Amino acid sequence: EQKEKAKHTIALAGQMRGQRQSIADVTLKSQATAGAKNRLIYDAQNTNVLPGELARKEGDSTTGDAQVDEAYEGAGHTYDLYELVYGRTSIDDKGMDLISTVRYLKGYDNAFWNGAQMVYGEGDEDLPEADRLFNRFTIAIDIIGHELTHGVTQYEANLVYKDQAGALNESFSDVFGSLVKQRLNNQKANEADWIIGEGLFTANVNGVGIRSMKNPGTAYNDPVIGKDPQPGHMNDFVVTTRDRGGVHINSGIPNKAFYLAATKMGGYAWEKAGLIWYNTLKDKLTADANFEHAANMTYEVAVQLYGEDSMEQKAVKEAWEEVGLPI
Numbered sequence: 127e128q129k130e131k132a133k134h135t136i137a138l139a140g141q142m143r144g145q146r147q148s149i150a151d152v153t154l155k156s157q158a159t160a161g162a163k164n165r166l167i168y169d170a171q172n173t174n175v176l177p178g179e180l181a182r183k184e185g186d187s188t189t190g191d192a193q194v195d196e197a198y199e200g201a202g203h204t205y206d207l208y209e210l211v212y213g214r215t216s217i218d219d220k221g222m223d224l225i226s227t228v229r230y231l232k233g234y235d236n237a238f239w240n241g242a243q244m245v246y247g248e249g250d251e252d253l254p255e256a257d258r259l260f261n262r263f264t265i266a267i268d269i270i271g272h273e274l275t276h277g278v279t280q281y282e283a284n285l286v287y288k289d290q291a292g293a294l295n296e297s298f299s300d301v302f303g304s305l306v307k308q309r310l311n312n313q314k315a316n317e318a319d320w321i322i323g324e325g326l327f328t329a330n331v332n333g334v335g336i337r338s339m340k341n342p343g344t345a346y347n348d349p350v351i352g353k354d355p356q357p358g359h360m361n362d363f364v365v366t367t368r369d370r371g372g373v374h375i376n377s378g379i380p381n382k383a384f385y386l387a388a389t390k391m392g393g394y395a396w397e398k399a400g401l402i403w404y405n406t407l408k409d410k411l412t413a414d415a416n417f418e419h420a421a422n423m424t425y426e427v428a429v430q431l432y433g434e435d436s437m438e439q440k441a442v443k444e445a446w447e448e449v450g451l452p453i
């Protein structure tokens with residue numbers, strides 16, 4: 127049963143999305159003053175009620191509840207990346223409140239953006255320690271950046287959550303999730319681990335995180351959970367009907383392309399490669415974009431930003447070529 131549960135989480139319940147959208151429709155939105163972040167952290171107290179009870183609002187000091195405080199800090203660091211580096215004011219670029227709910231359901235092993243807010247499960251806190259596979263989902267800063275970026279994508283390219291467009295949607299979330307972490311750690315591209323979800327697995331699992339952008343397919347290999355299924359090259363593209371066409375699997379290919387582009391450029395990944403990817407998400411992709419479109423558009427943006435025959439343009443070209451998507 128534990129194994130099935132884990133598999134389900136790794137495959138990542140795309141099926142629940144319909145349900146989430148309806149939750150989104152009824153969530154009330156309020157607007158903060160543009161230019162200032164306004165974080166609101168709620169506690170669902172192990173129920174499915176969203177947003178739940180308000181636990182910490184902008185400006186409040188720490189609560190001592192790790193899930194509440196991590197959700198607050200993580201949303202802040204994500205907001206800061208978008209605002210200070212890319213000039214984006216919150217998820218909608220209009221100063222929208224950053225709403226998060228922690229402790230959603232009991233023993234819930236996932237986190238998601240429901241169209242209007244972030245939602246985090248507590249992991250396997252309900253189980254005896256020896257049976258736990260997942261820690262609380264707020265534990266990893268890149269997971270927070272990942273979920274928030276689903277919001278950004280929704281307001282920009284609005285990539286359809288299916289097949290290659292869905293895998294791109296997933297990949298942009300991993301890219302900016304990882305950049306939130308790298309910026310917080312002040313790490314250059316070649317110093318970062320490029321792991322997504324470090325700390326999410328308990329010591330009972332043989333794995334360093336849920337995905338590796340540097341070496342897709344190597345994040346975990348565990349007798350209970352199985353092996354990381356991500357490909358890092360088009361030759362290994364996975365054709366499947368599960369997980370909306372493997373959106374969390376094939377995202378390994380564009381993830382690796384970003385890693386390659388960023389490390390070829392050197393320096394801090396959020397400065398050049400991140401800017402290229404951000405502008406692509408914002409201005410160049412349509413909802414039905416595929417990997418080839420993403421490759422061509424990042425190349426086009428690299429030329430716009432850094433010029434024809436620039437080092438950055440070459441890095442983007444080589445990166446996509448190395449994952450089997452020549453421009």
Ligand code: ASN
Nearest residue numbers: 138139140236237238239
């Ligand atoms: N954690 C997953 C994600 O954000 C949940 C989902 O939406 N399928 O990708």
Ligand code: ZN
Nearest residue numbers: 272276296299
């Ligand atoms: Zn996602």
